[in-house]
Amino acid sequence: MRGPGRWWRRKTTPEKVETYTRSSFHFFAVIEFLFVALTAVAPLGVRLGGVLLLMVGVHAVLSFATVSRAVDWTRGRRPQPVRLLWALAAVTGAVAVAAMGIVQHGPDRESVETAAGGVFGTVLVYSPGIIALGVRDRRRAFGIPGGFAVGVWLVSFALDASALGALFTAVLVLGGGVFLAFTAVFSVWLLNAVYELAEARETRTRLAVAEERLRFGRDLHDVMGRNLAVIALKSELAVQLAQRGRPEAVAQMVEVQRLAQESQREVREVVRGYREADLGTELAGAQGVLAAAGIDCTVSGRTPVGLPAGVQSALGWVMREAATNVLRHGDARRCAVRLRVWEGRVVLSVENDGVTEAGDEPSGSSGSGLAGLRERLAEIDGTLEAGPVGKGLFRLTAEIPLPSEPAPAESIAAVRSMSEVTP
Numbered sequence: 001m002r003g004p005g006r007w008w009r010r011k012t013t014p015e016k017v018e019t020y021t022r023s024s025f026h027f028f029a030v031i032e033f034l035f036v037a038l039t040a041v042a043p044l045g046v047r048l049g050g051v052l053l054l055m056v057g058v059h060a061v062l063s064f065a066t067v068s069r070a071v072d073w074t075r076g077r078r079p080q081p082v083r084l085l086w087a088l089a090a091v092t093g094a095v096a097v098a099a100m101g102i103v104q105h106g107p108d109r110e111s112v113e114t115a116a117g118g119v120f121g122t123v124l125v126y127s128p129g130i131i132a133l134g135v136r137d138r139r140r141a142f143g144i145p146g147g148f149a150v151g152v153w154l155v156s157f158a159l160d161a162s163a164l165g166a167l168f169t170a171v172l173v174l175g176g177g178v179f180l181a182f183t184a185v186f187s188v189w190l191l192n193a194v195y196e197l198a199e200a201r202e203t204r205t206r207l208a209v210a211e212e213r214l215r216f217g218r219d220l221h222d223v224m225g226r227n228l229a230v231i232a233l234k235s236e237l238a239v240q241l242a243q244r245g246r247p248e249a250v251a252q253m254v255e256v257q258r259l260a261q262e263s264q265r266e267v268r269e270v271v272r273g274y275r276e277a278d279l280g281t282e283l284a285g286a287q288g289v290l291a292a293a294g295i296d297c298t299v300s301g302r303t304p305v306g307l308p309a310g311v312q313s314a315l316g317w318v319m320r321e322a323a324t325n326v327l328r329h330g331d332a333r334r335c336a337v338r339l340r341v342w343e344g345r346v347v348l349s350v351e352n353d354g355v356t357e358a359g360d361e362p363s364g365s366s367g368s369g370l371a372g373l374r375e376r377l378a379e380i381d382g383t384l385e386a387g388p389v390g391k392g393l394f395r396l397t398a399e400i401p402l403p404s405e406p407a408p409a410e411s412i413a414a415v416r417s418m419s420e421v422t423p
Helices: 002-009 013-074 082-105 110-132 138-158 163-243 248-275 279-292 309-328 370-378 409-419
Strands: 296-301 334-342 345-353 383-390 393-401
Touching (some): 082 138, 110 138, 163 248, 163 309, 279 309, 279 334, 309 370, 370 383, 370 393
Antiparallel strands (some): 345 393, 383 393
């Protein structure tokens, strides 16, 4: 049982919806063959029943293939299965005519009429829904059952059925076909909507990264633009003065050197500010982003005010990575964040549901993933643990010891207030 379970949990939400859609329409073909065609063999006999069973089997196989190709076409993976659609329509007509002929001219037994009539109604109701999967225009999708209904009325009337009886049969086929066609159209719409929502979530994540890069670029431009312009002007002035043999050229180059050193210092400050993450800002940002993605995010424990800057920066990176993992991996609906101080250590835990597969880490093992966080925390004697804690639950816990050096009075008071939180 674990194998199929892992196979299902490994799928994303759009892939699960796609699998459900395929399976639902495939199941129609299974019902058609097992519960309609096979049960018709005994009443019809080996000869008539065998022929009808073979025809329905061909129809079921074509239905399987049409569903798979039509769903792939809907997702843009394959061309529209036009030939398969026409082949399924032709086989459907042949099976319906054969079943109707048996009803009209076969053995005069009620069981024969029931069996053949069941095959007749089943293929004519199921086929419009399957064919509608491969049609993009909704008017055409709902026109398919109408075409089948008109054909049923004409064939029934041609086989000496009464006009009222032929009309009643056509209305039944029309009603059932329209219902299945509507089901197909709605299923395709829902499948595309789920994929578009998943793509929108991924796009939102990429836009957040791009926005942060733009912010860093603007900050760097603001810092370096003015200084580089002044350096260029003073360097040009120094060259002109040196060409004239003026001693002021030395003073200008000293000023250029000072500006260059100042620019280096400012760039280091910008980069340091970019690399350092504020825990309070990251907690608020993660809560807002997860809420926008439809994930209920709760933050409990005391505020991070009073924690040392190095501890806040490290835990801010942990929170940033954890929020990214919740967005990108699995299908989370709930995320709980808890910050506490216990026995001289700051503990940050992030727990979410909707993990794709038990035992899988939701982030890569290198780069800015969990391995990178462990290396960052190890520099300040911190630890990071990540793994499943229950069915569909994943927990990431970071622990960092508080420094033993004396802290300012305000910081000490804040840490003491946080330590009063019940673990």
